[in-house]
Amino acid sequence: MSAKIETVAPETGHPKKKDSRYLSLLVVVALATLIWFIPAPAGVEPKAWHLLAIFVATIVGIILKPFPMGAIAMIGIAATAVTGTLTINQALSGFGNGTIWLIVVAFFISEGFIKTGLGSRIAYLFMAILGKRTLGLSYGLIATDLVLAPAIPSNTARAGGIVFPLVRATAKAFGSEPGDGTAHKIGSFLIQAAFQGNVITSAMFLTAMAANPLAAKLASQMHINISWGRWAVAALVPGIASLIVIPLVLYKFYPPGVKETHGASEMAKQKLGEMGPVAREEWIMLAVFLMLLVLWIFGDRFGIDSATTALVGLGVLLTTGVLTWKDVLSEEKAWDTLVWFAALVMMASFLNELGLIPWVTKGVQGLVGGVNWTVAFPVLCLVYFYSHYLFASQTAHVSSMYAAFLSVSVAVGTPPLLAALVLGFASNLFSSLTHYGSGPAPVLFGSGYVELGTWWWLGALISVINIVIWLIVGGLWWKVLGLW
């Protein structure tokens, strides 16, 4: 299964057939060339226009995937420099960005949860307490995901690496296997609960999904600052509401055959017994995790940046030997994120600096004058949300549409911070829809416990419920917070 995780996860890209790869590549190059040679409209510098050509080609490349996202990003960086659109120092400037290193370092730190076994211990603990009934078990899995979400920015690692093995082991123990008619006993319900729970936890923290800081960074280029604490507080109430309601909905509309699961609780207790007392490394990991939480929430007051906090956490793990330098170097997902993130942030920055984004925003403001944001913004959100049927990656969706939708939302008069946050939450909630729309989806779908048609209609149903919860509960909460 682990091999499968690596080859199907859309975040790192499907290896494509050669022919279709070269066709995609041709489309990307043709598009870049076309835009490049269209004369820049009045009021736009040629350099800004050329950068737009490279940016659009990069985004389309990320969507069509002739190569994995990182390779496309690297080629995009090379293109900005070799065409003279940017200097080499400008082209590489994204690599020194604090937001990017926050997420890269969080990837390194998350390795500590896996390596020390603390992640599994937390999961067994929740299973032992909540696992006497199937519904409780699903809450236990989701609680594990929630607790780990702030410090494991790979939603695929949480859902696929920590929660999924537990689902499989439990289902197996209850004689529920895919393909032999027993899937519905318990396996298919738990898979859906784990998946839909992960969709929600990913929306709840800036560091719970790799593209969240990308959204925050894009917002900051419009002078909208989303701190770690702001994101967490705004997502807290609607997030918890969704986490409570969604398993109940699944339990009602997609019920498991087995409802009592004393065995699962026993199994978890036995596993905890086998693990023995909490080891030194786990205590250190726990302490670092708590330090991260405290400093991410309150660090602003002491002038400690969230990336600095992450670096200090990593420093402690390295110094105490919980992580070795070899662990860090072999965390390929982190290096991958560094490259694609640096490319996208760099291009977005210079599109802004060279005046293209302000030019577009001004144009949009002229078009939408007079529309009421309380009508327009929900419509924009719905379009943003359901366009995710077309995307095989959250990052691709955020990098291609977030900034534009935020800019239009602000232009129609939506309070900027509200708009930035809600579009950020939507960037996670929309991944409930399909079996290919996020990193965890193909991993959990690939288990075979849930049929394709069922996956899609459950996804559609839950998308509606999530939207209603975040609109009403979220809307009230954000009013209380003064966001609108």
Add this chain to the structure above:
Amino acid sequence: MSAKIETVAPETGHPKKKDSRYLSLLVVVALATLIWFIPAPAGVEPKAWHLLAIFVATIVGIILKPFPMGAIAMIGIAATAVTGTLTINQALSGFGNGTIWLIVVAFFISEGFIKTGLGSRIAYLFMAILGKRTLGLSYGLIATDLVLAPAIPSNTARAGGIVFPLVRATAKAFGSEPGDGTAHKIGSFLIQAAFQGNVITSAMFLTAMAANPLAAKLASQMHINISWGRWAVAALVPGIASLIVIPLVLYKFYPPGVKETHGASEMAKQKLGEMGPVAREEWIMLAVFLMLLVLWIFGDRFGIDSATTALVGLGVLLTTGVLTWKDVLSEEKAWDTLVWFAALVMMASFLNELGLIPWVTKGVQGLVGGVNWTVAFPVLCLVYFYSHYLFASQTAHVSSMYAAFLSVSVAVGTPPLLAALVLGFASNLFSSLTHYGSGPAPVLFGSGYVELGTWWWLGALISVINIVIWLIVGGLWWKVLGLW
């Protein structure tokens, strides 16, 4: 053997015993604290002084190695940010540096030589042509190393990964094994020739050794610009002279028992036959390699930076499928270099910007006024050179001493570019001395063909010959080039 390469290579750090690790760590922390709390001398900002404390601790950490260099560097970056000495954006600024990405990308590209088999083919080609006699064989090995040096910045990869397997195979074929009295038949001579040849090729190109661009970057902070072409041209004549003379010296003072090696030439021809015609991937690799050379030498004239050139080369290899993105992500040595290089360059930059380096330089100028550089500079070089007996890594030596020695050299009146280049060359030639002073040394020494005492006296002998060649042949050549 490959496992051995990884664990002993000093560039990535010895895993130390726990006790001695914590002792080293204690020394580093104590030193940082001590310097931190010494009041800054008049004329030095407290921030500059605090950064000096962190910088010194980082360098001493790299030398004492409580952890691998990359981990120390990462902790150093965290320290600058969390103490408020630098902002997080300043602390991370090194990651966006062009010189650093030149070398990181060169690491990725070098993987293409190994993967496509082009590196081995070049080696067999030279062996087939030159391998009829033992002396010729040694020139063949060195020629391979020389040809690959511009695009394989890991001297360990060249000497350990490409040349060493050939030495072992050849020695084995001639019944020369370490430890059974047959080492001297041919194995020990070839090991020394390969090692000493690698020392020289590393000195010949900016991109032939990872710490060369570090030296260039440190020089650039004193406004001395060493381009790729300048380095190569200045090193060309003395480098070729050394490459011709050193094998002859070894052949005279450390002769192999077997002098005729028709079998080696035959073996190489057979291997070439087995490899079949040059594959598509090899042609592409060769084309990229030639493009890199041409643009590195002449790119300045078209305004194409050397890092841009490297990025374009990587882009071609990725687009044509010669390298996959997975190959790039798993090239741990490159990511390691990114981190330690970014930390050191960042600290050196801000020591300069905060005024500490100018303050030191001014002080030194006052002390050395009136000394003639034609006497002082050679003495400085000798001290710099032979202090390498104390270092287990070229990078540690360069990062701790290069800038200071360059600054003093310039202060005594040495032409700046000459001083920067000669100290750069010395930063490679000094690794002839010991069996631990560079990445390749422990790998080749570890083969067991050469006894420790012999390794050291040969190292000392060859250091003297190299110094004489680079002083006389180099001195004349640099006069011709107008460097002094």
